[in-house]
Amino acid sequence: MSTRQRTAVAPPKPGTHQNANPTVVMHQTAPSDTAGAKRATDFYRQMVFIRRFEERAARAYTQALIGGYCHLNLGEEAAVVGLMAALRPTDYLFTNYREHGYALTRGIDPNRVMAELFGRSDGVSKGWGGSMHMFDLEKRMLGGYGIVGGQIPLATGAALAIDYRGVDEIVMCTMGDGTTNIGAFHESLNIAALWNLPIVYVVINNRLGMATTVDKSSAEPELYKRASSYRMASERVDGLDPVAVFEAAQRAAAVARGGRPFLLEVMTERLRGHSVVDPGKYRGAEEIALTKERDPVVTFAAHLFETGLLTEQEIAAINDGAIAQATAAAVFAEASPFPDVATLFDYTYATPVANDSHRLPGQPLFEPAPYPEHEATR
Amino acid sequence: MSIMTYRQALHDTLRSEMHRDPDVFLMGEEIGLFDGAYKITAGMLDEFGEKRVRDTAIAEEGFTGAAIGAAMLGLRPVVEIMTINFSLLALDQIVNHAAKIYGMFGGQARVPLVIRTPGGGGQQLGATHSQNIELFYAFVPGMKVLAPSTPADAKAMMLAAIRDDDPVLFLENLSLYNTKGEVPDDDVPAEIGKAAITRRGRDITLIGYSRMAYVAAQVAEQLAESDGLDIEVIDLRSLRPLDRGTVVESVKKTHAAVILEDDWLTYGIGAEIAATISDGAFDYLDAPVRRVAMAEVPMPYSKPLETAALPSADDVIGAIRQTLDAVGRRRNPMENKS
Ligand SMILES: Cc1ncc(C[n+]2csc(CCOP(=O)(O)OP(=O)(O)O)c2C)c(N)n1
Numbered sequence: 001m002s003t004r005q006r007t008a009v010a011p012p013k014p015g016t017h018q019n020a021n022p023t024v025v026m027h028q029t030a031p032s033d034t035a036g037a038k039r040a041t042d043f044y045r046q047m048v049f050i051r052r053f054e055e056r057a058a059r060a061y062t063q064a065l066i067g068g069y070c071h072l073n074l075g076e077e078a079a080v081v082g083l084m085a086a087l088r089p090t091d092y093l094f095t096n097y098r099e100h101g102y103a104l105t106r107g108i109d110p111n112r113v114m115a116e117l118f119g120r121s122d123g124v125s126k127g128w129g130g131s132m133h134m135f136d137l138e139k140r141m142l143g144g145y146g147i148v149g150g151q152i153p154l155a156t157g158a159a160l161a162i163d164y165r166g167v168d169e170i171v172m173c174t175m176g177d178g179t180t181n182i183g184a185f186h187e188s189l190n191i192a193a194l195w196n197l198p199i200v201y202v203v204i205n206n207r208l209g210m211a212t213t214v215d216k217s218s219a220e221p222e223l224y225k226r227a228s229s230y231r232m233a234s235e236r237v238d239g240l241d242p243v244a245v246f247e248a249a250q251r252a253a254a255v256a257r258g259g260r261p262f263l264l265e266v267m268t269e270r271l272r273g274h275s276v277v278d279p280g281k282y283r284g285a286e287e288i289a290l291t292k293e294r295d296p297v298v299t300f301a302a303h304l305f306e307t308g309l310l311t312e313q314e315i316a317a318i319n320d321g322a323i324a325q326a327t328a329a330a331v332f333a334e335a336s337p338f339p340d341v342a343t344l345f346d347y348t349y350a351t352p353v354a355n356d357s358h359r360l361p362g363q364p365l366f367e368p369a370p371y372p373e374h375e376a377t378r
Numbered sequence: 379m380s381i382m383t384y385r386q387a388l389h390d391t392l393r394s395e396m397h398r399d400p401d402v403f404l405m406g407e408e409i410g411l412f413d414g415a416y417k418i419t420a421g422m423l424d425e426f427g428e429k430r431v432r433d434t435a436i437a438e439e440g441f442t443g444a445a446i447g448a449a450m451l452g453l454r455p456v457v458e459i460m461t462i463n464f465s466l467l468a469l470d471q472i473v474n475h476a477a478k479i480y481g482m483f484g485g486q487a488r489v490p491l492v493i494r495t496p497g498g499g500g501q502q503l504g505a506t507h508s509q510n511i512e513l514f515y516a517f518v519p520g521m522k523v524l525a526p527s528t529p530a531d532a533k534a535m536m537l538a539a540i541r542d543d544d545p546v547l548f549l550e551n552l553s554l555y556n557t558k559g560e561v562p563d564d565d566v567p568a569e570i571g572k573a574a575i576t577r578r579g580r581d582i583t584l585i586g587y588s589r590m591a592y593v594a595a596q597v598a599e600q601l602a603e604s605d606g607l608d609i610e611v612i613d614l615r616s617l618r619p620l621d622r623g624t625v626v627e628s629v630k631k632t633h634a635a636v637i638l639e640d641d642w643l644t645y646g647i648g649a650e651i652a653a654t655i656s657d658g659a660f661d662y663l664d665a666p667v668r669r670v671a672m673a674e675v676p677m678p679y680s681k682p683l684e685t686a687a688l689p690s691a692d693d694v695i696g697a698i699r700q701t702l703d704a705v706g707r708r709r710n711p712m713e714n715k716s
């Protein structure tokens with residue numbers, strides 16, 4: 001192994017403030033009732049769909065149907081579906097650029113999510129945002145944001161609006177582990193705690209910024225503990241188990257509904273590079289192998305099979321269904337037209353305004369005066 | 379002389395400066411283990427170790443400010459901000475601190491700092507990741523802003539920036555990293571504050587910097603061929619201080635100018651150049667000074683929209699022809715041949 005690669009370390013264990021390191025066996029939350037059983041299989045279906053959708057997106061990227069930066073939720077499927085299940089349709093979500101799974105699980109039409117990736121007019125953001133910037137008012141997904149930490153103050157402000165109006169809603173704001181080092185994180189948590197805002201901050205800890213590990217970037221690597229600086233309750237949960245994530249997110253949401261902010265840290269994996277163009281060479285073979293072993297889609301399938309909730313055939317059928325739906329989304333996206341260039345100036349301002357520039361590059365400010373006839377013969 | 383890419387020229391210069399001066403060190407996100415988001419610092423962690431190639435947390439304001447403080451004690455930090463868009467998070471430390479410390483304390487402390495950062499659009503990175511906001515820094519007295527467009531200048535200007543005792547914002551460009559050119563083997567720093575006439579001509583002056591100086595040179599070649607035009611090209615190289623004299627002298631000779639910029643038109647760098655020409659060469663102008671800049675919109679992701687919003691070589695050619703038409707000076711290539 002090259003000296004430039006890190007030695008693999010076992011992923012940190014789940015824990016909470018009350019009990020920092022309980023040994024949690026994966027998927028111990030075996031559903032005992034039929035509602036629980038249905039929930040677990042629904043979670044699995046959603047996870048598989050995110051997986052197949054992301055794989056299809058990665059392929060479309062290599063076919064140059066998608067451009068720009070494209071960050072996938074591969075390895076974070078259990079975290080995504082568990083979190084989203086704890087939100088009501090009336091709650092708000094703010095997230096970052098690694099967001100396709102959130103958009104899908106929040107209930108946005110996959111065709112429109114894929115069309116956004118393709119930069120087409122049927123995309124959720126009409127092709128203006130791309131992979132990093134999905135937004136859907138109806139589903140109350142108020143944006144993926146490409147600037148690290150950009151979403152955190154915004155989400156805090158949304159919680160302020162909810163508190164101001166006194167409505168029964170909350171905000172969930174997700175971010176990566178590396179993002180907890182940006183000033184906006186600390187400023188926002190402080191404000192939320194002071195003002196008792198109804199918000200759940202979620203750190204999706206895949207243990208990596210791009211290549212930088214949490215240990216190298218965070219002086220308190222147990223990120224949920226950062227909440228204590230703001231006297232905010234917090235918890236760490238195993239993000240490979242969708243049911244555990246769901247239950248933790250429900251606890252967090254209950255705190256927020258009661259008018260206190262909460263910080264939830266979800267331990268996940270990043271199965272591939274930082275974005276689709278990153279081969280991830282800085283990770284050692286051992287680490288990659290460990291990551292593969294912990295693949296939540298695989299381990300949760302095994303769990304559902306072992307506990308008798310799904311048969312091999314059912315698992316295969318779910319997979320086939322997901323592939324068909326992801327393929328259909330790509331077909332839809334490719335058939336969707338690009339936005340008309342005539343719309344280029346439609347979204348600079350929400351209100352019509354005098355003298356807004358509608359000039360294309362190279363267009364003169366003023367039409368040049370015609371060249372005088374008598375001078376032409378000079 | 380060796381032929382190399384802009385990227386290689388930057389890489390080699392950073393390396394040789396680190397060997398030359400132990401006070402030079404690098405800081406930034408993902409510059410070590412990841413080799414840099416755009417691989418300018420590839421291999422340097424192995425070569426110089428963690429003390430001198432410092433991977434930082436994602437904390438632009440914090441680490442840029444820390445670099446300013448280290449520079450106050452005489453170190454010579456070279457900070458990488460992954461793209462100029464993220465420099466906005468460090469704006470306070472740069473504008474309110476780096477640019478102020480020398481003057482505000484009556485010249486008692488210097489800030490020998492370099493902030494390297496690429497601008498550039500056209501990669502479908504969307505509204506927040508496609509901005510060309512070097513103007514924000516060029517606007518500020520106390521900052522020096524350099525914008526090389528060739529591998530040779532990347533080297534000469536990086537040498538100058540590192541050895542200079544003032545804060546320098548060193549603007550790179552995503553679409554220049556792979557361009558190639560001759561680079562002198564000797565370490566000769568450029569003089570900060572000087573533009574370069576990269577092509578001599580009589581018919582019209584094209585003025586650009588960074589990617590747009592590159593586009594200007596290409597357009598000049600193309601129109602020499604197709605329209606028989608003899609175009610002068612100025613690469614501004616230094617956005618602050620600004621070499622107004624070179625611009626004015628050129629326009630006095632050619633009587634017409636087109637300015638190329640990748641930023642937004644209104645209040646952009648080109649506006650300052652146009653005002654300079656108006657002040658210094660008003661009586662010599664045969665035509666209004668034209669500017670070719672980005673459409674004034676938040677950059678859309680979708681490819682056709684992005685392409686429409688970005689200034690292209692064709693836009694520049696159109697502006698040149700219209701300018702020369704307006705004064706009856708455009709040459710007919712057919713006439714040239716007869
Ligand atoms: C202010 C800012 N700085 C740097 C970047 C470049 N960048 C994009 S993602 C990223 C790493 C983020 O890591 P983490 O928060 O752990 O999220 P993950 O990507 O692992 O989901 C960086 C440095 C950015 N987009 N914005």
Ligand SMILES: [Mg+2]
Nearest residue numbers: 176177208209
């Ligand atoms: Mg991360």
